[in-house]
Structure formats: C-alpha cells, structure tokens
Amino acid sequence: MALLAVKGLKVRVKEREILRGLTLTVNEGEIHAIMGPNGSGKSTLSHVIAGKPGYEVTDGQIVFKGEDLLKMDPEERVAKGVFLAFQYPVEIPGVAIMTFLRTALNAQRKARGESEFTTPDFLKKVREVSKSLNIPQDMLKRGVNVGFSGGEKKRNEVLQMALFEPSLCILDEMDSGLDIDALRIAADCVNALRSPGRAMVVITHYQRLLNCIVPDVVHVMSKGRVVKSGGKELALELEASGYANFRGRGLAVLRIFR
Amino acid sequence: MTLALANTNPECPARDVFTAALGRLPGAGAVAYARARAFDAFERAGLPHQRLEEWTCTDLRVLMRAVLPLAPLPDVAALVRAKAAVAQTALEGAAKLVLVDGVFAPDLSDLAAFGEGVDVKTVPEFLEYPAGADLLITFATDPMISLNAAMVTDGVVVTLGDGVALSPPIQIIHVATQALSSAFTRSHLKLGKSAQATLVESFVAADGASAYQVHDAVIAQIGEGANLSHLRVVADAADATNISSRIMTVHEKATVSSFNMTYGGTVTRYQGFITLAGARSELSINCVNLLNDTQHGDTTLVIDHAAPRCTSEGNFRCVVDDRGHSVFQGRIIAKAQKSQGTMMTRALLLSDEAKADNKPDLQIFADDVTCGHAATSGALDDSLLFYLRARGLPEKEAQALLIQAFLGEAIEEIADAGLREFVSARVARWLETRR
Numbered sequence: 265m266a267l268l269a270v271k272g273l274k275v276r277v278k279e280r281e282i283l284r285g286l287t288l289t290v291n292e293g294e295i296h297a298i299m300g301p302n303g304s305g306k307s308t309l310s311h312v313i314a315g316k317p318g319y320e321v322t323d324g325q326i327v328f329k330g331e332d333l334l335k336m337d338p339e340e341r342v343a344k345g346v347f348l349a350f351q352y353p354v355e356i357p358g359v360a361i362m363t364f365l366r367t368a369l370n371a372q373r374k375a376r377g378e379s380e381f382t383t384p385d386f387l388k389k390v391r392e393v394s395k396s397l398n399i400p401q402d403m404l405k406r407g408v409n410v411g412f413s414g415g416e417k418k419r420n421e422v423l424q425m426a427l428f429e430p431s432l433c434i435l436d437e438m439d440s441g442l443d444i445d446a447l448r449i450a451a452d453c454v455n456a457l458r459s460p461g462r463a464m465v466v467i468t469h470y471q472r473l474l475n476c477i478v479p480d481v482v483h484v485m486s487k488g489r490v491v492k493s494g495g496k497e498l499a500l501e502l503e504a505s506g507y508a509n510f511r512g513r514g515l516a517v518l519r520i521f522r
Numbered sequence: 523m524t525l526a527l528a529n530t531n532p533e534c535p536a537r538d539v540f541t542a543a544l545g546r547l548p549g550a551g552a553v554a555y556a557r558a559r560a561f562d563a564f565e566r567a568g569l570p571h572q573r574l575e576e577w578t579c580t581d582l583r584v585l586m587r588a589v590l591p592l593a594p595l596p597d598v599a600a601l602v603r604a605k606a607a608v609a610q611t612a613l614e615g616a617a618k619l620v621l622v623d624g625v626f627a628p629d630l631s632d633l634a635a636f637g638e639g640v641d642v643k644t645v646p647e648f649l650e651y652p653a654g655a656d657l658l659i660t661f662a663t664d665p666m667i668s669l670n671a672a673m674v675t676d677g678v679v680v681t682l683g684d685g686v687a688l689s690p691p692i693q694i695i696h697v698a699t700q701a702l703s704s705a706f707t708r709s710h711l712k713l714g715k716s717a718q719a720t721l722v723e724s725f726v727a728a729d730g731a732s733a734y735q736v737h738d739a740v741i742a743q744i745g746e747g748a749n750l751s752h753l754r755v756v757a758d759a760a761d762a763t764n765i766s767s768r769i770m771t772v773h774e775k776a777t778v779s780s781f782n783m784t785y786g787g788t789v790t791r792y793q794g795f796i797t798l799a800g801a802r803s804e805l806s807i808n809c810v811n812l813l814n815d816t817q818h819g820d821t822t823l824v825i826d827h828a829a830p831r832c833t834s835e836g837n838f839r840c841v842v843d844d845r846g847h848s849v850f851q852g853r854i855i856a857k858a859q860k861s862q863g864t865m866m867t868r869a870l871l872l873s874d875e876a877k878a879d880n881k882p883d884l885q886i887f888a889d890d891v892t893c894g895h896a897a898t899s900g901a902l903d904d905s906l907l908f909y910l911r912a913r914g915l916p917e918k919e920a921q922a923l924l925i926q927a928f929l930g931e932a933i934e935e936i937a938d939a940g941l942r943e944f945v946s947a948r949v950a951r952w953l954e955t956r957r
Contacts, residue, residue, distance in 0.1 A: 314912050317904070342914035354909045358927030364913075367923060372914035424913065 265330060267292045267463050268313075268432055273324035275305075275312055275488075282308045284488035285324065290432070293460040297474050297499060298467045300485030301507040306467045307351060309485075310436040314348035315341050328432065343375035347430035349421040351437040356408040361420070364408045365390060369427055393426045397453045415446030422453040433457070433464045439473040451476030471503035486510040536589040537565060540672060543592045547675060548646035552655040560658060561672035567665035576664070576793075579849040579879045580820040585789045586763055590735050592675065593623035593703035600699040603728035605630055607697045611724045611757065613944055616693035623698060624675045624705030630695075639686035645677040645708060657710060660741055662769045662795035662824075670739045670767065673706035684714035684745070691720035691751075691941075696736060698762065699728040704735035711740065713748040713776075720751040720938065725766075725786065727759035736764040736787075744776045746800060751779055753941050755948065758786035760815065765791045774800030774829070778807075781936050783945055784819045785812040785952050791820040798825070798832035801858075805834040808932045810945075812952050813846030813876075820849035827854065827861035827891075836865040837932045841925055842876035843956065851881045854893055861891040869899035870928050872921070922953040 268290040275283040282305045290296050300306050312319050313326060315338035326333040333341055356364070370380040381389065394404065399419055409417050418438055425433055435454065439447050454464070454477055466477055474482070474496065482498040483490045484507075491510055492498065540561050547557060569586060570577035596604065604622040608630055612618060617635035619642070620627045626644045636642050648654055657679070658671040682688060694709060713719055725736060736758060744750050758764050764787045772778055784790050796805060811819040825834045840848035854863040869878035882895035902924050910920035929949055936942040 316908050316912075337917070338908065338911040339914050339916050342912060348912050350909065350912075354903075354906050356906055356909070356924070356927060358930040359923055364910075364923070367919070368910070368913040368915055371916065371919060375914065375916075428914070 266290060267329065269327045270309075270313075271325050271327070273309075273312070273326065274322045275308060276320050276322055277308070277318065282488055283312070286485075286489055288483065288490055290463050290465060292431070292463055294481060295458070295464045295466065295477065295479045297479035297482045298465060298485055299469065299482060299499060299502060301510065302469075304485040305488040306485055307436055310348055310434045310465070310467055313346065313434060314338060339371065340375065342428070342430075343372045345431035347425050347428055347433045349418070349425060349433065349435045349438060351440055353409050353417045353421055355410050355412075357410050359408045361404050361406055361408050362390070365424065365427060368424070372428060390427065394423060397423060397426060397456060398449070399423055413446075414441035415443070415449060418442060418446070418450040419453060422450060422457070426453075426457055431462055433462065435464065435466045437467055437469065439468055439470060447473065448476060471499045474499045484510055536669070537561070539589050539591050543673060546592060547673065549649035549654060553649050553658065556655040556658040557672045560668045563663075564665050564668040564672060567668070570665050576822065576851070579851070580789075580791055580818065582765075585818060586735070586765075589669065590702055590704040592673070593698070593700040593705055593734065596622040596625055596627070596699060600728070601627060601630070603699050603730060604697040607726050607728040608695055611695060611726045613691060613693050613722050613940065615940070616691040616722060618693050618695055619678045619680075620695045620697065621676060621678075621705070621707050623700055623703070624707050626676045626678065635690055636688070639683040640688055641681040643679045645674060645679065648679045648710075657708065660739075660769045661797070662767070664767065664793065666737070666765050666791070666793075667739060667767050667769075670706055670708055670737050673737065674708040674739075675706050677707045677709040679710040681712045682714055682717040682719055685716050686714060687718040688720075691722050693722040693724060696723070696725045696738065697728050698726075698731040698734045698736065698759065700734055701730070701732045702734065704737060706737045708739045708741070711742040713743065713745050713750060715745045716747040717745060718749045720941070721753070722941070722944075723754040725756045725758050725764055727762060727786075731759050731762070733761045734759070734763075736762065736766070738764070738766040740766075740768050742768070742770040744770065744772045744778055746774045746776060748773070748776045750777075751938055751941065752781065753936070753945070754780070754782045754792070755945070756782075756784040756786050756790055756792070757948070758790070760786065760788060762787045763789045766793070768792070768794040768796070770794070770796045771799050772796065772803040772805060775802045776800065777804040779935070779937060780805070780807045781932075781941070781945065782809040782821065783812070783948065784810070784821070785948065787819070788816065789818045791822070793822040795824045796826065798827050798834065799829055801829045802831045803829065804832065806935060807834065808837040808935045809839070809850070810929055810932055810949075811840035811842070811848045811850075812949070813840065813848050814843035814956070815846065816844070817846045818849070819846070820851075822849070822851040824853045824855065825863065827856045827858050827863060830858040831860040832858065833862040834864070837935060838865070838867040838880070839870070839929050839932045840868075840878055841870045841872065841928065842878055843872040845873070845875045845877075847877040847879075849879045851883070852895070853883045853885060854895070856884065856886045856888055856891040856893050859888045859890045861888060861893065863891070863893045865895040867895075867897045868928070870925065871899060871901055918956065922956070925953060926950075
C-alpha cells in the first residue's frame with residue numbers, strides 16, 4: 265500500500281477553486297518533486313496535507329498509512345508521522361527554541377502513547393541531532409526563528425524534521441530566500457535524513473534544488489492538477505523549456521508531451 | 523443623572539456601615555476627627571461612577587453597588603483556615619505579615635525575621651502616636667482612598683533606617699475568610715536613604731470566603747538612593763471585589779521596580795499614584811491582567827514626573843477570555859525637564875466577547891522631555907498557532923505557549939529570579955485552568 269495516496273483532491277479557498285482533482289501517490293522511501301508555475305496550487309497541496317485551517321476540501325481524499333488524513337487535526341497528523349517544512353517559518357518571539365522543541369516533541373510522543381523525554385535525555389538528543397546536521401549550538405539559545413537568517417530558519421526546520429523522525433516530509437519551497445551556499449547546506453541536511461522508511465515531497469520552482477536533493481519522481485502541476493509525471497530528467501527538461509508549455513491549457517499540454 | 527445617584531443604594535447606605543463600625547475603628551481624638559472628615563469626603567462623592575474621568579471604565583455603582591459591613595474579628599476557626607491559605611501563597615524565605623479579614627495576625631506572621639534597623643508596627647499601634655492621624659492623610663485624593671481612610675481597621679507600618687538592606691522579602695498577605703463582608707487595611711512602607719527592600723503583596727481567599735470586599739491602601743516613601751522591588755498579586759476569590767490604592771513618593775536617585783498581577787476577583791481596581799519627587803529617580807512598572815469569565819480588572823496609574831531627569835517605563839499586558847473586561851489607564855505627567863517616560867500597553871483577546879480598554883495618556887508641561895506611549899490589541903496570530911499545531915502541539919497547548927510568550931516580555935522585567943518564578947508559576951497555573 266502507498267504511504268500517501270491523494271485521490272481526486274478538490275480544494276477551494278473562499279470561492280476560488282485551487283486544486284481541481286489532484287492525484288498523487290507516494291511510496292515509502294521515495295523522493296517526489298513537485299514543480300510548477302506560481303499559482304498552480306503547490307503550496308495549497310502542502311497546507312491541505314498538513315491540515316492548515318481555511319481550506320475547504322470539496323472532493324477527493326488523502327489517505328496516509330491507510331487512514332483518512334482529512335479527518336484529523338493538524339497535531340494528530342504530526343503524531344502519525346507527517347511533517348511540513350514551511351516555506352516561511354514564522355518567528356515566535358518570547359518562546360525559546362529549546363522550550364518549543366521539547367514541548368513539541370513531548371506532545372507528539374504523548375499523542376502516540378509514548379513516554380515523554382526527561383530533560384537530560386532531551387538535551388542529549390538535541391545535541392546529537394544538531395551535531396550531525398552541523399547546526400551551531402548558539403542557534404539553539406534564541407527565540408524560535410527570531411533574528412534567524414533565511415538559511416538558519418530552514419536549518420531549524422530540518423532540525424525539527426530530524427528530531428521528530430516523521431515518515432513523510434513535505435518541503436515547501438525550501439529554496440526560497442536562500443543563497444546558493446545556504447541552499448547547499450540545507451539540502452545536505454535533508455539528504456542526511458534520507459532513509460528507506462522515509463518519503464519526501466519536495467516542492468520547488470527550480471531545478472537547482474533537485475541537483476542537491478535528487479528525486480525519484482518529478483511531477484509538474486498546473487492549474488490545480490498534476491499534468492505530467494516522470495523521472496528526474498523531467499526537471500532538466502523544464503529548466504530548458506520553462507513552464508510556458510504548461511501554462512493555460514492544462515491537459516492539452518499533455519498531448520504535446522506525448 | 524438622578525438615576526445614577528439613586529444607584530448609591532439608599533437601603534444600605536455607607537454611613538450606616540461606617541457608624542456600625544465606629545466601635546471597632548482604632549484611634550481617638552485627631553484620628554477620629556480625620557476619619558470623620560474622610561468619610562464626609564467619601565459621602566459627598568459617593569461610589570465612583572462612569573462620569574468621573576478616572577473611573578470611566580469602572581462604574582462602582584454598577585459593579586460594586588454597596589459598601590459591605592466590616593467582617594467580624596477572625597476567630598480561631600477563621601485563623602486556622604487563613605493559615606492554610608497563607609501556606610499556599612507564601613513566598614519562600616519571605617518575612618510574612620498577615621492580615622486576616624483586615625486584622626493583623628501576629629501568630630501567622632514572622633515578626634522575628636525583621637532584624638536591626640527595621641521597625642514594624644501595626645496600624646492601631648501607630649495611631650496612638652501624636653502624629654498617628656497623618657497615616658490617614660495622603661496627597662492623592664479619590665473617593666475610595668477617603669473611604670479607606672475612614673474605615674481602616676489595621677495594617678502594618680514598616681520603616682527601614684538609612685542604609686538598611688533587608689534581605690528577606692517582606693510579604694504582606696491579605697487573607698479573606700468570610701462571606702459578604704469587607705476588610706479595610708492600610709499599610710505604610712518607609713525606606714530610609716539608600717535602604718533596600720523587596721515588598722510582596724498577596725491577596726488570597728481562605729476556604730469558605732466568598733463575595734467579600736477588600737479595600738486596601740499602601741503608602742510608600744522611598745528615600746534618597748533607596749531601592750524597592752515590589753510585587754503585587756491579586757488572587758482573590760472569583761466573586762470578590764478588590765479596590766486597592768498605592769501612593770508612592772520616590773526621592774532623588776531612588777529606584778523602584780514594580781510588578782502587578784491580577785487574576786482573581788470579579789471586580790478589581792488597582793490605582794497607583796506615583797510621584798517621582800527627586801531628580802534622577804527611576805521607576806519601572808509592569809502589570810499583567812489575566813481575566814476570564816465575567817471578571818472586570820482595572821489598573822489605573824498616574825505617574826508624576828515632578829523632578830527633572832527621572833525615568834519611568836511601563837509595560838502593561840492583559841489576556842482576556844470569555845466575557846472578561848480589562849481596563850488600563852496610564853497617565854504620565856511630565857512636569858519636569860528631561861523627563862523620560864514610556865508606557866506600552868498590549869491586549870490579547872481570546873474570545874469574541876472579551877473586552878479591553880487601553881488608555882495610555884501623556885500630559886506634558888515641560889519642553890524638553892522624551893515621552894511615548896502605545897496601545898495595541900488583537901487575537902492570537904493564526905499563522906503562529908498553525909505553526910505550533912503543525913509541530914504536534916494541541917490547540918490549547920499552542921495557545922498557552924503563545925500567551926506565555928506574550929506575557930513573557932513583561933514578566934522578564936522582574937529582576938529577582940525568585941519573584942519571577944513566583945509569577946511564572948501562577949501564570950502557568952492560570953493557563954492550566956483554561957484547558
């Protein structure tokens with residue numbers, strides 16, 4: 265059975281339809297890239313999978329590990345193993361990052377019926393993980409994302425990903441706001457977390473990120489649907505020809521490609 | 523207009539309460555005369571109402587309606603219940619001064635903990651002195667201060683000599699044990715030159731106390747170069763009323779840092795009149811209101827920069843849920859040159875029916891001052907809430923974390939780690955009850 269199966273998903277925000285029958289299947293251990301022009305619904309898809317309020321699902325379903333994800337609160341989805349790395353991680357002044365990590369980690373463990381981490385165990389775990397990801401310790405002494413550079417914010421997301429050990433990671437435009445070096449560092453962190461039991465959905469505009477995080481499958485989204493899927497070479501193709509072929513006509517485009 | 527006057531409740535006028543209490547009110551001669559005059563002043567004004575600018579958001583004729591009769595003298599059973607309440611609220615290491623239903627309780631207090639250079643007397647003792655009546659007179663005028671002066675039964679007068687640094691915090695604990703009655707207390711704190719002290723005030727209810735009224739006043743003189751840390755925590759019973767005034771004079775180069783937290787009581791008013799009377803004195807004053815249900819919490823501060831080069835910094839935060847109503851009025855009067863004053867007020871509203879009136883206000887009479895104020899109000903940020911939920915925090919827990927962060931900015935101003943912990947623990951407990 266697929267880890268994640270999105271079937272015929274239709275989503276609207278206020279009166280506007282954003283996803284128009286999207287279908288996507290992700291198996292354990294696979295890396296999927298979702299590319300597409302602005303406004304094609306990539307971020308909406310990631311938000312709907314994570315359970316962000318404000319989206320109305322009018323049709324279709326999302327099945328994760330055999331369970332209906334759409335019936336769960338965002339925090340339940342996290343406990344089941346879904347993790348969304350935000351495009352723009354928010355700053356939370358006044359909440360120390362260590363307090364945040366510990367509260368989050370223990371909330372997830374509690375939801376799964378596991379014992380909560382004690383302070384020394386937690387500290388040890390954070391130290392280990394941050395070391396393996398080359399995250400400087402002084403970054404952990406601040407408020408959540410407060411005063412972080414774009415690169416630091418993304419690395420903080422990856423740190424959480426490593427700590428929470430999800431089985432599905434959705435990386436929403438991880439490359440936005442990053443320079444080339446920061447992108448390389450963040451991508452290295454992500455690659456360090458690749459494992460046979462963990463699938464990733466990498467949402468991006470640019471092929472550049474996919475040089476660093478090499479996908480198994482590439483999907484092209486346009487107007488709320490996946491209009492083409494292929495291997496990693498599809499991304500290269502797009503880099504050369506742009507999205508122009510996909511804009512506007514949606515399904516007609518498919519015929520050209522075939 | 524006549525309607526509002528009729529609301530003073532002619533069936534149970536305050537004068538009857540005053541007359542009935544006369545036999546118990548300490549002091550004769552000049553003291554009795556000062557009480558009678560104070561009561562006349564109160565009676566002329568009546569309970570403050572919304573047409574008075576200072577009370578515009580807190581109409582006591584509606585919210586309080588009547589002055590309740592004095593609580594009976596605490597008996598043995600009351601003292602036993604009070605003792606249990608004191609144990610719950612005592613700050614570790616503090617020298618306690620306990621007032622039960624407006625009567626000093628020596629057996630629950632730590633009089634022996636005050637060492638050399640510190641003088642502690644009760645109000646009845648002090649009123650025996652030739653100048654005892656001075657205790658009842660303040661520079662600030664307000665009907666509720668007058669009522670307090672007329673009716674005060676007890677309190678403590680703490681005096682620190684020049685250069686005395688008192689290491690244990692002084693904790694004045696007000697415990698109510700009765701229902702439908704009131705306590706009138708007034709305390710004095712005098713710090714000599716370069717003296718140092720920490721004053722904690724706690725208002726709590728013992729088991730069985732309900733619908734009572736607390737009428738308190740503290741008058742403080744902070745001597746030249748002296749240093750006062752002040753914490754005040756209102757944790758009264760959910761149906762209690764607490765009307766408190768703080769009248770403080772800060773002399774040259776003295777520093778005062780004050781923190782007030784109100785989370786108990788159905789109607790509370792905390793009014794502070796602070797005069798920076800000596801040049802280069804410094805005041806940091808922070809307040810937090812945590813209100814839910816139908817609680818009405820009013821904090822009103824008047825900070826008078828009467829001497830040059832003084833600084834005052836105020837941070838006010840309120841968190842209001844259900845149909846709670848938080849009021850903050852803060853006035854900086856900059857009379858002297860080179861005054862620096864700021865007042866920042868922020869309200870966090872957790873429900874559609876929660877209400878906050880934030881009214882910072884500047885009156886500037888000098889031409890070389892730096893003063894500022896700001897007021898914001900809003901709900902919890904949805905994007906922050908979602909971020910936390912997307913990391914596994916249940917909604918209430920996510921809210922609690924954000925509320926703590928919102929309050930943190932004010933709480934972090936408390937320099938003393940012990941006091942900060944005392945406040946944080948109470949905030950955590952309040953958040954716990956929301957879940």
